Amino acid sequence: MLARPIRLLCYMFALALAVPAAFAKGPSMLLSFTPCRLSDPNLNQCIWKALDEAIPIIAPGVPRLGLPQMDPYHLKSMEVSKGQSQNQVVFKLRDLDVHGIRSFAINAINFDRKTYKCFVGIEARERFINKGFYEISGRLFMVPVQGKGKFETWMDNYKSNFTIQFQKITKDGEYFLEPLHLSKTISVSRIHFHFYNLFNGNRILGDTVNNLMNQNWEEMLDDFKPTIMKLFDQVFMGYIKTFCQTVPMGDYLQD
Template sequence: MKIVSGLVYAVFAIASAASIKLPKGFIQCKKSDPKFDECIKNALQSSVPQLIKGVPSLGLITSDPYRIASLNIEQGIGPVSVNMNFTDLIVSNMKYTIIDSAHYDPKSYRLNVETHVPNSLLMEGDYEVNGKVLILPIVGKGRCKFIIDVLKFTGNVEMKPVFRKEQMYLEVANLTWTFIPINFHVQLDNLFNGNKALGDHMNVFLNENWREVLSELQPAIEEVFGALFTSIGQQFLNRVPENQIFLD
C-alpha cells in the first residue's frame, strides 16, 4: 500500500520560536512522584480540551474539526485493490478523547498512551475512487462519509532531546497510532457515474463487508490520526522546554 497525504497543519513549528512557560491550566508532573504515570494520565486528559480548542500562545489553532487537504491511498494487491483520492477531508469528534492509561520513561523519552473515544469518529469530504473491492469493480467521484466506532487507540511516541539556547526541548522522532475498530460505516455518493441502483448496492455491500474493507484502509486512517497528534504534540513541544513539562 502506498499512502500519500497532505495535511493543512505543519508537523513541525519553526525551531527558533521563543520558549514560554507552561500555560495556565496544564499540569506539571514530577519525575520523582511515585504516581508519576497517573499524573501523566491526568495531565494529558486535562490538556485535551485546551489543545483541541487551540492555544494561541503556543501557535495552536483548533483541531476538532481537523481538516486534511488531501489524502491518497494506492492499494495495488489484495481483496481491496483501489486508488482512492480524498480532498478537504474533515475529521471530527476527537474532542471526546478519554485517556485510559499513560506511561512515560524520562530516560528514553518514550510515551505510551491508551485512549478511547465514546462518540463515533466522523470523516467527511470529497473522494474519487477507481478499482476493485473484493469481487466487485468500483468507480465514483463525489461526497463521502465514514463513521468509525473504536474500542481502543494505542499511541507510542519516541522523542529525542534537542538543545536551543541552552534549554532542552523534546522532538518527536517517531509516532505510531493504532486502533481496534468495533464498527465502520461507509457512504460514497455518486458511484458509477450517478447510477443510483448500482451505487446503493455497492454501499450496502461495503457496509456488509466493513471488516474486510477497513482492514485495507486502516493504515491510511491510522496515519491521519498519527499526523494529527504529531502536529499538535510537536507544536507544543517546540515552544515549551522539557523542564517546564516535567519537574525533577
C-alpha cells in the first residue's frame, strides 16, 4: 500500500543520469547533459545533480525507454495480512495510484567507483499519497471488521535509503552496468489511514476502526513492510535491469 513506490531512486542512479542523454540523441533535445566521469573528484556531486534534473523527466514516464508513468504510479493489486489464525485480517487492495514521486529530492549520495556500489538517500517534500479500492475481512486489533470500497493513505516526511550493487560487463563491444542486488529502508513520521464504507457504511463502526489504525500506525507499518519490500524488489529491479540492458554505460558514466 505504500508502494509505492513509491518508490525508484535505486534504478534512478543509472536511469536519471542517462535519460537526458537519451533524449539528446533524439530529434527533440529536452535537456542538455554532460555524462559524469569516474575520474571526477566531484563524482558524487555530478550524480546528485543529474538525479535532481532527471526526476521531473522520469515521473511522467519515458516511453522511448519503455518506462511507464511514475507519478501517479499505478499498481494493479496487492494483498497484505495482519495477525494469525482467528485474529487475522486480510487487506485486498486493487487499482492503487501512488502520488508524490515528483516531489522526491536527493538528500545523500555515495558512488564507489571501484566496486560500482551506489547509495542514494531521498525524501519527499510533499505528502506521499496512495488511493485505490479495498476489500477487508477478519479481525483487526481483536475487533471483527469487514468492508469494501475506496481507501486513502498519506504519509508525512517519507524517506528512503537505497543501496544497489552493479557490475561492469561487455556486450557487443560496449560497456554496460548490470544490477546485481538492491537493498532499501523506508521511514515516515506518520501514516494516516481512511477506509470508506467499512461495515457497509456504518459510520460509527467505520470511524472506530479507522481510529484504531491511525492510533496504531507504527504497528500497521510493520505488518505492511514485508509485502512492500518484496514489491520494491519486483518492480524497481525490473526497471533497473530493463534500462541497464538498453543504454550503454558510456552514455551516462564514463571512465
